[in-house]
Amino acid sequence: MGEQIKPSIRKQLEARDEWCWHCGEHNDLVIHHRRNRGMGGTKGKQAAITNGCQNLIRVCAQYNFEMESNATVGAAARGWGHKLPMWEDLEHPVFDCTKFVWYVLTTDGRKVEVNFRNSAF
């Protein structure tokens, strides 16, 4: 069992992510872990990082499902920083597909616009 996402973190995410990072939908948003919560420990400091603002983004339920079930969508999600491999830093930018802007997510629940080009993409 992993530790829960704290209510204070949920509030920060709701304020930061008003729409789905992928399609801009405002309704039916769910919290998605960029780096998988199932690996790398779920206790103490590691859990705080896994369930922290830098690792969590709000997306629509449909996209959340497709990232895990559709290989093409999953690959695109990795290109946009919506999904991260375990070794990737959480400072890795996230792409807002509706605004065409890259952001770095901060530990205190902000998003900071950055000039970024994903060379692997």
Ligand SMILES: [Zn+2]
């Ligand atoms: Zn969406």
